[in-house]
Amino acid sequence: MKKKIMKLWTLLTALCLLQLVQAQTPGKLTLKQCVETALANNQQVQQATLTADAAQVNLRQAKQNAFPDLFANLGHGINQGRSIDPFTNAFVNRSLLFGNYSVSSQVLLYNGSQNRNLIRQNNLLYEANKLEAQQTKDNIMLNVILAYLQVLNNEDLLQQSRNQLEVTRKQVERLETLDKAGAVPPHQLYDLKGQLANDELAIINNQNALNEANLTLAQLMNVPYDINLQVERLSADASQTSTLSPAADIYQQALQQLPLVKAANMRKQSAEKARAVARGGFYPTVSLFGSINTNYSNAAQRDVFLNTVEVPSNNFVVVNGNKVPVITQRNNFETQKITYVNQLSNNFNTAFFLNIRVPILNGFRARNRIALANIDIRTAEVNQQAAINQLNQQVAQGHYQLSASSNRLRTVERQVADFSESFRTAEVRFNAGVITQVEYLVAKNNVDQARINLILAKYDYLFRTKILDYYQGKLVL
Numbered sequence: 151m152k153k154k155i156m157k158l159w160t161l162l163t164a165l166c167l168l169q170l171v172q173a174q175t176p177g178k179l180t181l182k183q184c185v186e187t188a189l190a191n192n193q194q195v196q197q198a199t200l201t202a203d204a205a206q207v208n209l210r211q212a213k214q215n216a217f218p219d220l221f222a223n224l225g226h227g228i229n230q231g232r233s234i235d236p237f238t239n240a241f242v243n244r245s246l247l248f249g250n251y252s253v254s255s256q257v258l259l260y261n262g263s264q265n266r267n268l269i270r271q272n273n274l275l276y277e278a279n280k281l282e283a284q285q286t287k288d289n290i291m292l293n294v295i296l297a298y299l300q301v302l303n304n305e306d307l308l309q310q311s312r313n314q315l316e317v318t319r320k321q322v323e324r325l326e327t328l329d330k331a332g333a334v335p336p337h338q339l340y341d342l343k344g345q346l347a348n349d350e351l352a353i354i355n356n357q358n359a360l361n362e363a364n365l366t367l368a369q370l371m372n373v374p375y376d377i378n379l380q381v382e383r384l385s386a387d388a389s390q391t392s393t394l395s396p397a398a399d400i401y402q403q404a405l406q407q408l409p410l411v412k413a414a415n416m417r418k419q420s421a422e423k424a425r426a427v428a429r430g431g432f433y434p435t436v437s438l439f440g441s442i443n444t445n446y447s448n449a450a451q452r453d454v455f456l457n458t459v460e461v462p463s464n465n466f467v468v469v470n471g472n473k474v475p476v477i478t479q480r481n482n483f484e485t486q487k488i489t490y491v492n493q494l495s496n497n498f499n500t501a502f503f504l505n506i507r508v509p510i511l512n513g514f515r516a517r518n519r520i521a522l523a524n525i526d527i528r529t530a531e532v533n534q535q536a537a538i539n540q541l542n543q544q545v546a547q548g549h550y551q552l553s554a555s556s557n558r559l560r561t562v563e564r565q566v567a568d569f570s571e572s573f574r575t576a577e578v579r580f581n582a583g584v585i586t587q588v589e590y591l592v593a594k595n596n597v598d599q600a601r602i603n604l605i606l607a608k609y610d611y612l613f614r615t616k617i618l619d620y621y622q623g624k625l626v627l
Contacts, residue, residue, distance in 0.1 A: 191372035198283035218257035254441035262430030271423035278416035425523035431516030453483035
């Protein structure tokens with residue numbers, strides 16, 4: 151029983167250690183994961199997105215400018231001494247509490263189509279900002295792809311240098327055995343040892359280059375640098391040769407879909423709408439205004455009828471020589487304060503009016519705004535043409551570089567095959583003592599350099615292919 155418990159404990163401990171190692175060992179990142187991480191963490195992408203969000207708010211405000219204004223005004227105050235009673239508009243000399251209440255609204259009926267053109271202008275600006283944000287993302291994506299391929303390139307170079315070292319080490323070990331037996335001249339052994347040191351130095355240099363490539367990739371993703379960062383190898387068909395479309399066709403495809411060019415076109419159209427907005431300054435502005443008002447005063451009062459009585463007046467008539475007072479009727483009233491609610495009802499009033507504002511002279515502001523708008527249109531046209539020219543040049547350059555890279559790759563592949571066969575025969579002859587170590591090292595260096603050139607040519611071709619795939623809208627991560 152004790153042995154079974156120990157075995158079970160050992161098994162559980164091993165499982166825990168395995169899980170701990172797996173938790174501490176980072177998984178390999180795919181190209182898609184690297185791009186998504188970079189886009190999520192990059193400040194330029196975040197700034198471009200925020201700019202697009204601000205443009206969306208401006209568009210929403212331009213649309214909501216067509217809505218009527220609605221304001222409610224509430225005011226209370228107290229006057230001491232002589233003041234005007236807002237209820238009677240008469241002067242009073244007392245402490246006066248008063249209140250004013252109103253609701254007003256104004257709607258713009260016409261202003262030379264400025265609102266409509268402003269909506270179109272801001273809509274175009276919003277679309278342009280979204281496209282520019284996408285272009286920023288595309289630029290980050292291409293930079294990440296380049297850094298990712300550079301990591302793979304340096305990994306292959308490091309592995310190649312290790313393979314070179316292994317071949318040289320075996321020869322050094324063989325010559326050390328022969329040297330001990332006195333079967334070879336000492337200089338042959340030292341020549342191979344010198345080559346072994348070169349191969350070790352190549353491993354150090356390639357390892358440093360790989361670390362630097364990993365650092366560059368981590369910086370593009372904006373994540374902490376991890377010396378153990380590893381990336382997934384690309385699929386086997388990633389570097390297969392595909393039919394190269396004519397540069398003119400690729401340019402036309404890029405012209406229709408590249409965000410930067412479309413954004414420049416949107417900004418030109420937006421500048422034209424801005425000029426239309428400026429022209430609206432020459433036209434009258436028609437608006438409708440309405441308000442509901444009432445007020446309150448603690449001095450407001452009213453007379454309430456009580457009764458009618460007969461009382462002698464100061465007038466009299468003579469009857470039989472006697473003065474008889476004239477009897478008259480007098481109405482009796484009681485003064486009462488008007489309640490707050492009744493005052494609001496009694497003082498209720500409304501007002502509506504149509505306002506037409508005709509610009510006659512406004513310091514030539516409208517004319518100068520049009521002049522500035524024309525300059526903005528011209529600037530947008532220049533930027534648009536610059537984007538088109540830049541795209542044309544980039545496509546032409548990318549097409550040429552891909553074609554040259556394809557030719558270089560095919561040539562290097564043949565060179566590797568030839569030098570590999572040459573080295574195979576040279577190694578057999580060197581082991582047989584037919585050729586010197588110099589001839590052997592020449593053959594080895596030739597095949598090593600050819601294999602290095604093949605690695606460089608393969609990843610250069612792969613990157614050039616992805617560049618043109620991007621211009622054609624066919625880039626797949």
